[in-house]
Amino acid sequence: MVNASANPRKKRRWWLIPVFLFLFLILLAAAAWFYDGRHAELEVLGQKEVLLEYGQEYTDAGAKAASVGRLFGELDTVIDVYAYIPHDLAELGEHQIRYFCTYLQKDYEQIRIVRVVDRVNPRLELTPTVDFNAYAGTGFQEPGYRATDNHDGDITSRVVTEIRGDTVYYSVSDESGNEAFAERPIVYAPTEPVIKLLGEDNYVMEAGMTFEDPGFRAYNERAEDVSALVTVEGEVTPYLAGEYELTYTLETGFGGPVTATRKVFVNPVGVPASVAPASRTIYLTFDDGPGPYTEKLLDILKKYRVKATFFVTNQFPEYVDLIAREYAEGHTVAVHTYSHDYDYIYSGVEEYVEDFMRMRELIHEKTGEYTNLFRFPGGSSNTISRITPGIMTVLTQAMPDMGFKAFDWNVPSGDAGETRKSDQVYLNVIQRIQQVDYGYAVVLQHDIKEFSVDAVERIIIWGLNNGYVFAPLDMTAPRTPHAVYN
Ligand SMILES: [Zn+2]
Numbered sequence: 001m002v003n004a005s006a007n008p009r010k011k012r013r014w015w016l017i018p019v020f021l022f023l024f025l026i027l028l029a030a031a032a033w034f035y036d037g038r039h040a041e042l043e044v045l046g047q048k049e050v051l052l053e054y055g056q057e058y059t060d061a062g063a064k065a066a067s068v069g070r071l072f073g074e075l076d077t078v079i080d081v082y083a084y085i086p087h088d089l090a091e092l093g094e095h096q097i098r099y100f101c102t103y104l105q106k107d108y109e110q111i112r113i114v115r116v117v118d119r120v121n122p123r124l125e126l127t128p129t130v131d132f133n134a135y136a137g138t139g140f141q142e143p144g145y146r147a148t149d150n151h152d153g154d155i156t157s158r159v160v161t162e163i164r165g166d167t168v169y170y171s172v173s174d175e176s177g178n179e180a181f182a183e184r185p186i187v188y189a190p191t192e193p194v195i196k197l198l199g200e201d202n203y204v205m206e207a208g209m210t211f212e213d214p215g216f217r218a219y220n221e222r223a224e225d226v227s228a229l230v231t232v233e234g235e236v237t238p239y240l241a242g243e244y245e246l247t248y249t250l251e252t253g254f255g256g257p258v259t260a261t262r263k264v265f266v267n268p269v270g271v272p273a274s275v276a277p278a279s280r281t282i283y284l285t286f287d288d289g290p291g292p293y294t295e296k297l298l299d300i301l302k303k304y305r306v307k308a309t310f311f312v313t314n315q316f317p318e319y320v321d322l323i324a325r326e327y328a329e330g331h332t333v334a335v336h337t338y339s340h341d342y343d344y345i346y347s348g349v350e351e352y353v354e355d356f357m358r359m360r361e362l363i364h365e366k367t368g369e370y371t372n373l374f375r376f377p378g379g380s381s382n383t384i385s386r387i388t389p390g391i392m393t394v395l396t397q398a399m400p401d402m403g404f405k406a407f408d409w410n411v412p413s414g415d416a417g418e419t420r421k422s423d424q425v426y427l428n429v430i431q432r433i434q435q436v437d438y439g440y441a442v443v444l445q446h447d448i449k450e451f452s453v454d455a456v457e458r459i460i461i462w463g464l465n466n467g468y469v470f471a472p473l474d475m476t477a478p479r480t481p482h483a484v485y486n
Helices: 016-036 294-303 324-330 349-367 393-402 422-435 456-465
Strands: 039-044 050-053 061-070 082-084 093-103 106-117 123-126 145-151 161-164 167-172 179-185 193-199 202-206 216-219 232-233 242-250 258-267 281-287 309-311 332-339 440-444
Touching: 039 093, 039 106, 061 093, 061 106, 082 179, 123 167, 123 179, 193 242, 193 258, 216 242, 281 456, 294 324, 294 456, 309 324, 309 349, 324 332, 324 349, 332 349, 349 393, 422 440, 422 456
Parallel strands: 050 106, 202 258, 281 309, 281 440, 309 332
Antiparallel strands: 039 061, 082 093, 093 106, 123 145, 161 167, 167 179, 193 216, 232 242, 242 258
């Protein structure tokens, strides 16, 4: 028997399961989405309120937008931000810069406030008073003024003037209340001829500085400038200490000349007094170098640790660098002359000083120090300088006035003329050292003469064996001054 009865059980609908699952997931996603609350956050970058001076350039820092949610946080989504910058942003006042963005169908907006202010004071310029601004009869005459402002432009018409006493006061304010002030003295024109000195009536200066007359103005009785008619008498010798007087004279048609005087005080700088050394001392001094034998000499001095003094020149420029070595090895470097050209240096005080300063500058270049010690070419007693009568008399006064100390010598080695032999130089020096009874000897030699340099070692040995010390000259060392014959 066949059981053919059909199975009455209902057929199960398995396919519904994924459908329900799918719907459930959608529901879950929707819930997550609502919980996330995704939105844009629009942020103004930089200051939200900006204070800007009028005329100052404005650079907008911009704004940025980000996609933000509670569940998924910040996403990397790019959201375009648009800015609206008002076209009159440069003008005074309060401006709003607006920033917009749209995200997920929603609009966002942020604002930045820009305040443009004018806090700069206007400029108030007075036309200078040339001579006078007030005249008998008419009183004060305005020479003119001008006021300008960075925002309001020309505001000359807003200037207010007020006369109080002998002064005119000016003030002006711009649209923003910024103010400027000025004042000018009232200067009455003379009613008779007058000379007005510019600068100090008593002019004080130090010897060696440049004197420049501060000048003057002269006016006639109609207050016209007649400065060109003034004559000046008197002269200032700026390198020589003393009291000088300059007289300014204006001839007038009536009542005689009008004069004014200025006193010029040239103060001496001076030099320290000389002090005799405590022990018997030999000061070796060498003129006219550096030259071809200077290095040899420096080696000898170094060997015996003897310090000397070099009165230097620029006669042999190829050796002039040796000044640096002289200085570095503890010798005194002092000015002799730049050119050693007698005809030039003694042709006038100005020429002498020019040459001197040139050498002093060169020494400074080589040593880093300005020396105030020097020796006149030929010494203070030279007569070659008679090409300019009296020049040594002036220079021996003027140089210490300017702070420079001159050194002569009391022991001539004879190497400049009377001998050409090393032995004779040696004998001259040691004999004359014994003859000078000051207790100190200032020896003159020339390191551009080989035979003279060759005598130095024997002189040193003799000195050391006879109880002398050797020292370089300094500002308080003995000057051994010569008599002045010109
Ligand atoms: Zn010389």
